[in-house]
Amino acid sequence: MPNDVFVVAEHLKNKLSDVTFEMLGKGREIADACGGKLVAVVLGSGTKDLAAQLGVADSVISVDDPALEHFSPEAYRIVLSSVVKDRQPKLTLIANTSMGMDLAAPLSAELNIPLVAYCKGLSADSGNVSVTSQLYAGKVDVESSITSAQAIISVLAGSFAGDAGRSERTPSIEEVRPSTSLNDLRVKFRRLVEPEPSDVDITKEEKLVSIGRGIQSQDNIALAEELAAALGGAISASRPIIDNGWLPKSRQVGKSGMSVKPKLYLTLGISGAPEHVEGMKDAATIIAVNTDPRAPIFDIADYAVVGDLFDIVPALTERIKGAKG
Amino acid sequence: MKILVPMKQVPDLVEELEIDSSGKRLNRDFLKFKLNEFDEHALEEALLLKEQHGGEVVVVTLDMAEADNLLFTAIAKGADKIFKIPGNCDEGIDCHSAAQMFATAAKSIGFDLILTGVQAADDRDGQVGMLLAAFLGLPHVSVVTGLSLEGASAIVHKEYAGGVMAEFEVVLPAVFGIQAARHTPRYAPVSKVRQAWKTSKIETVDGGTVPASNGSVVNRMFKPESGKRAELIEGSPDDVAGKIVDLLKSRGLL
Numbered sequence: 001m002p003n004d005v006f007v008v009a010e011h012l013k014n015k016l017s018d019v020t021f022e023m024l025g026k027g028r029e030i031a032d033a034c035g036g037k038l039v040a041v042v043l044g045s046g047t048k049d050l051a052a053q054l055g056v057a058d059s060v061i062s063v064d065d066p067a068l069e070h071f072s073p074e075a076y077r078i079v080l081s082s083v084v085k086d087r088q089p090k091l092t093l094i095a096n097t098s099m100g101m102d103l104a105a106p107l108s109a110e111l112n113i114p115l116v117a118y119c120k121g122l123s124a125d126s127g128n129v130s131v132t133s134q135l136y137a138g139k140v141d142v143e144s145s146i147t148s149a150q151a152i153i154s155v156l157a158g159s160f161a162g163d164a165g166r167s168e169r170t171p172s173i174e175e176v177r178p179s180t181s182l183n184d185l186r187v188k189f190r191r192l193v194e195p196e197p198s199d200v201d202i203t204k205e206e207k208l209v210s211i212g213r214g215i216q217s218q219d220n221i222a223l224a225e226e227l228a229a230a231l232g233g234a235i236s237a238s239r240p241i242i243d244n245g246w247l248p249k250s251r252q253v254g255k256s257g258m259s260v261k262p263k264l265y266l267t268l269g270i271s272g273a274p275e276h277v278e279g280m281k282d283a284a285t286i287i288a289v290n291t292d293p294r295a296p297i298f299d300i301a302d303y304a305v306v307g308d309l310f311d312i313v314p315a316l317t318e319r320i321k322g323a324k325g
Numbered sequence: 326m327k328i329l330v331p332m333k334q335v336p337d338l339v340e341e342l343e344i345d346s347s348g349k350r351l352n353r354d355f356l357k358f359k360l361n362e363f364d365e366h367a368l369e370e371a372l373l374l375k376e377q378h379g380g381e382v383v384v385v386t387l388d389m390a391e392a393d394n395l396l397f398t399a400i401a402k403g404a405d406k407i408f409k410i411p412g413n414c415d416e417g418i419d420c421h422s423a424a425q426m427f428a429t430a431a432k433s434i435g436f437d438l439i440l441t442g443v444q445a446a447d448d449r450d451g452q453v454g455m456l457l458a459a460f461l462g463l464p465h466v467s468v469v470t471g472l473s474l475e476g477a478s479a480i481v482h483k484e485y486a487g488g489v490m491a492e493f494e495v496v497l498p499a500v501f502g503i504q505a506a507r508h509t510p511r512y513a514p515v516s517k518v519r520q521a522w523k524t525s526k527i528e529t530v531d532g533g534t535v536p537a538s539n540g541s542v543v544n545r546m547f548k549p550e551s552g553k554r555a556e557l558i559e560g561s562p563d564d565v566a567g568k569i570v571d572l573l574k575s576r577g578l579l
Contacts, residue, residue: 012485012486012489017486070491071491072493073464073465073466073467073483073493074464074465097485097486098467098468098483098484098485098486099485101443101444101452101455101467101468101502102455102465102466102467102468102483104451104455105420105451105452105455105456105459106455106456106458106459106465107459108421108450108451108456108459109421109424109455109456109459109460110459113540114450114539114540114541115421115450115451116449116450116541117448117449117450117451117452118448118449130544131541133449134549135446135447135448135449136336136338136342136446136447137338137446138549139338139342139548139549140342140344140351140546140547140548140549141546141547141548141549142449142543142545142546143543143544143545143546143547144449144541144542144543144544145541145542145544146540146541147540147541147542148540148541151540151541154451185464186464186495186496186499187464187465187466187493187494187495187496187499188493188494188495189491189492189493190480190491190492190493190494191491191492192489192490192491192492193482193489193490193491193492194488194489195487195488195489207578231573231578231579239505243366243505243509244509245508245509249488250488252488255486256468256484256485256486256488256504257486257487257488258487258488259486259487263576263578264573264576264578285576285578286555287558287569287572288555294341298554298555299549299554299555300555301555302555302556303555303556303557303558303569303572304555304556304557304558305557305558305565305569306557306559307562307565311562312562312565312566314562315562315563315565315566316565316566316569316570318566319563319566319567319569319570320570320573320579323570323574323579324579
């Protein structure tokens with residue numbers, strides 16, 4: 001319907017992701033402002049329990065099929081595309097996550113519906129929708145207006161309050177069959193690959209020394225390790241360090257890594273891209289060391305040291321060892 | 326195996342970004358452009374596949390800023406052919422238009438597999454790779470960190486949160502959005518790039534015409550306000566170390 005807001009629920013291993021509730025909370029507000037209904041769309045197999053948690057929505061469209069048991073870029077796109085084509089919602093909210101990236105842009109191109117991505121702010125005023133996107137690694141925000149009757153918005157995790165998207169209410173559920181066959185597709189799900197078990201679980205550490213590109217070489221990691229040892233903590237890292245193969249995946253903090261909430265998070269040479277901040281913003285005390293005074297990490301840190309980690313770290317390790325006597 | 330790698334440039338984020346007087350665009354007088362870092366990973370993965378399985382790596386880019394340098398650098402790294410889509414894009418181009426131009430170009434160049442960077446810093450209207458896949462009607466997987474070939478299929482690892490990955494088997498041709506290549510992207514020595522400028526030729530491929538509007542307009546651009554600003558700890562390295570130790574003690578962290 002022309003004023004409805006659809007939210008595509010995202011789930012993994014039978015658990016809805018937080019961003020689903022964040023989108024539902026915001027979607028509720030927008031649907032009310034536009035005089036439309038809020039509809040949650042859940043794709044999967046045996047998802048009754050999941051659909052029952054979407055009570056903030058006026059109704060739930062449930063597409064339940066064995067072929068949808070696991071997320072698949074192809075099967076999910078085919079089903080979602082036919083639902084959106086059929087129901088013509090004003091807005092379709094999809095998470096700007098790994099799964100969502102395989103849905104939002106392809107749907108936009110296939111259905112010729114505009115897409116605004118990396119949404120961190122969304123408002124509607126007498127039916128006019130305004131979207132704020134977080135671009136340029138968090139350095140510039142861009143506010144756009146939707147100029148067509150329908151749009152797809154891909155929403156960054158952590159942008160909206162999740163509480164507003166949770167309700168005890170039981171939603172009315174409409175079962176929908178896939179309109180086309182989901183056999184013989186070109187993308188086949190094979191298995192989930194769990195992370196290698198690790199000696200250290202960084203989500204359980206109280207103190208983390210976290211390194212980024214500024215550490216420059218694998219050999220320099222020893223400096224950070226020594227500091228972490230003196231503090232009685234462990235080391236973690238931002239994405240580039242893991243991609244370089246300098247530390248195992250189990251040490252990665254951020255969007256595609258772990259979310260951590262230590263008492264102390266001390267960053268060395270991390271600029272603070274949004275993908276990293278997503279995984280560490282809830283740390284109790286954040287101290288950041290970076291040579292660039294404009295680094296976005298200083299927007300989230302409690303304490304800022306603008307300087308060279310190679311000068312600061314040895315001095316700090318020495319002092320901590322001294323302080324502990 | 327012919328692997329096509331469409332590449333795009335983005336503003337260099339190491340530089341300060343200024344917003345122009347319209348309030349709707351970055352001030353392009355001071356913008357420096359560089360290759361999207363994820364496209365660099367896509368090229369690396371393409372080169373690794375070629376080294377394993379043979380075939381050729383073809384790079385295509387849009388006509389803007391550092392395009393020629395980007396293409397010759399790709400040759401220096403091991404790409405076999407380089408294409409530029411004419412039509413000045415110096416004023417910027419949205420991702421739907423870029424993807425449509427890449428789609429038209431890809432059809433005339435031909436390919437068995439397309440690798441793109443997973444995203445770019447200026448993807449306001451979505452990620453180019455996945456738009457491209459839909460315009461070409463091809464299967465796609467985004468956020469790929471592992472890729473191998475098995476006959477006419479590719480086996481890919483797609484990254485979710487918390488270190489979990491999903492493994493998919495995908496019938497080729499397909500488009501993958503590469504998050505990270507198996508290795509750090511290789512470095513092209515300046516001498517090899519210079520040699521490429523002298524010995525290689527940039528071919529031209531038509532990108533067709535693209536519709537003017539993508540259904541949304543930019544109202545304004547602005548620097549995000551920081552919620553709070555960190556307290557500065559200043560002084561010599563030793564002073565700074567001393568202040569941090571005091572701070573840790575006062576917070577019961579030491």
